[in-house]
Amino acid sequence: MxxxxxxxxxxxxxxxxxxxxxxxxxxxxxxxxxxxxxxxxxxxxxxxxxxxxxxxxxxxxxxxxxxxxxxxxxxxxxxxxxxxxxxxxxxxxxxxxxxxxxxxxxxxxxxxxxxxxxxxxxxxxxxxxxxxxxxxxxxxxxxxxxxxxxxxxxxxxxxxxxxxxxxxxxxxxxxxxxxxxxxxxxxxxxxxxxxTPGDFRVFHPGGQLGASLRHVGDLMHRGEAMPLVATGTPMSEAILAISRKGFGCVAVVDGPGRLLGIVTDGDLRRHLSGDLLARTVDEVMTHAPKTIRPDTLAGTALDMLNSANITALMVVEDGMPVGIIHLHDLLRIGVA
Known part of the structure; x- marks a missing residue:
């Protein structure tokens, strides 16, 4: 040269x-x-x-x-x-x-x-x-x-x-x-x-890359761990549910179990007044909340949480809540 x-x-x-x-x-x-x-x-x-x-x-x-x-x-x-x-x-x-x-x-x-x-x-x-x-x-x-x-x-x-x-x-x-x-x-x-990304995950199980390629369904909390209340529930009971489950929110479902909305810590602050405890979740909840599917990649879930500035997502299939995933779940496995 x-x-x-x-x-x-x-x-x-x-x-x-x-x-x-x-x-x-x-x-x-x-x-x-x-x-x-x-x-x-x-x-x-x-x-x-x-x-x-x-x-x-x-x-x-x-x-x-x-x-x-x-x-x-x-x-x-x-x-x-x-x-x-x-x-x-x-x-x-x-x-x-x-x-x-x-x-x-x-x-x-x-x-x-x-x-x-x-x-x-x-x-x-x-x-x-x-x-x-x-x-x-x-x-x-x-x-x-x-x-x-x-x-x-x-x-x-x-x-x-x-x-x-x-x-x-x-x-x-x-x-x-x-x-x-x-x-x-x-x-x-x-x-x-x-x-596919799923194929890629097979060859990269370790580190942040492997963590980001896991699916939400592998990480979400299910069954009794989910924070759920029925439509019409008084806010006094909803606040107890938020405290007991520890996700900073509670999902509101109708009779068949379809997701109607969500009440978060932010909703509580926005509606803080003398009669909050006398109101129902329907009056306070955020309608049509952000949700995620169980087959979504963990890395995508982290992006959704960060872009919306929230800490938890309800995992939904066919309109029915099947789990919940929290920011801490993603941090624990090293996605971020």
Missing amino acids: SARPVSPASPFAPAATAGSLSAIRTVTTEAAALQALAEALAGPMGEAFERALASISAVTGRLVVTGIGKSGHIGSKIAATFASTGTPAFFVHPVEANHGDLGMIGAGDAVLAMSWSGESAELQGIVAYTRRFRIPLIAITSRETSALAREADERLILPRVEEACPHGLAPTSSTTMQLALGDALAVALLERKGF
């Missing part, structure tokens, strides 16, 4: 320091590389991308990602992204492959090999192995005439771009494109397979 002049982007120049100017140059250079990649995908690379996508989609075993140096580090991340989005995948280091790990690759697998130059000697063993046993080989490289590209069944040729390194040596823009192209393959496969 050729070096290029260090010229700060003019909008940032007046207040930028030497360090921030370098950072801006790096980011804008890598952004330009991604734009070049997008243009390639819209043009000459588009058909090759579709063929590579079809090849990976047809795999009955696993997608094996390999690469050496910085390409290897990027490949390891790409393999993890495939695996977490429904395409069984793992990374094999090409040197370890030459010392026995080729046995990890079998019939039904495909290999995604990454090398900017396409001439990495360490890849020769794994490339030869795929040719011997007719294992599909997909190459991500920048040189169409390279050894890797010549041997591959499908080749994704990255555009030649400037590295962000001022000497044109450290892989920066090139690895950014490799990472983005790997993500593009994984996301396209995710969409092709109809991968």
Whole structure:
């Protein structure tokens, strides 16, 4: 890669320091590389991308990602992204492959090999192995005439771009494109397979992400725990129900059990007067309150609570309350 002049982007120049100017140059250079990649995908690379996508989609075993140096580090991340989005995948280091790990690759697998130059000697063993046993080989490289590209069944040729390194040596823009192209393959496969948030949860049970993908029905309070009173109930009894159940509200239902409204702590404050206890819930309640279905994701429930500035939601099916979920339930499992 050729070096290029260090010229700060003019909008940032007046207040930028030497360090921030370098950072801006790096980011804008890598952004330009991604734009070049997008243009390639819209043009000459588009058909090759579709063929590579079809090849990976047809795999009955696993997608094996390999690469050496910085390409290897990027490949390891790409393999993890495939695996977490429904395409069984793992990374094999090409040197370890030459010392026995080729046995990890079998019939039904495909290999995604990454090398900017396409001439990495360490890849020769794994490339030869795929040719011997007719294992599909997909190459991500920048040189169409390279050894890797010549041997591959499908080749994704990255555009030649400037590295962000001022000497044109450290892989920066090139690895950014490799990472983005790997993500593009994984996301396209995710969409092709109809991968859902529920499927995603299976592979991400831990942490905040896993918590946000749980369903309200898994977390809600049911049965006797629900704060319910019948229409016409005096406010004196409703206040006791609010206190006993501990959710800061009570739902009002009709004879068949359909939800009519809700009385919250806020409603009590708004109607605070000398005759509050003599009134009925029908006079105080909020009609048509916000509700949620049991099959709603916990992350969505948190967004609803935050946007409405409330702390609890009645869980309803066919107009009937089946549970209640409180902000504390979501905080307890780590959604927020």
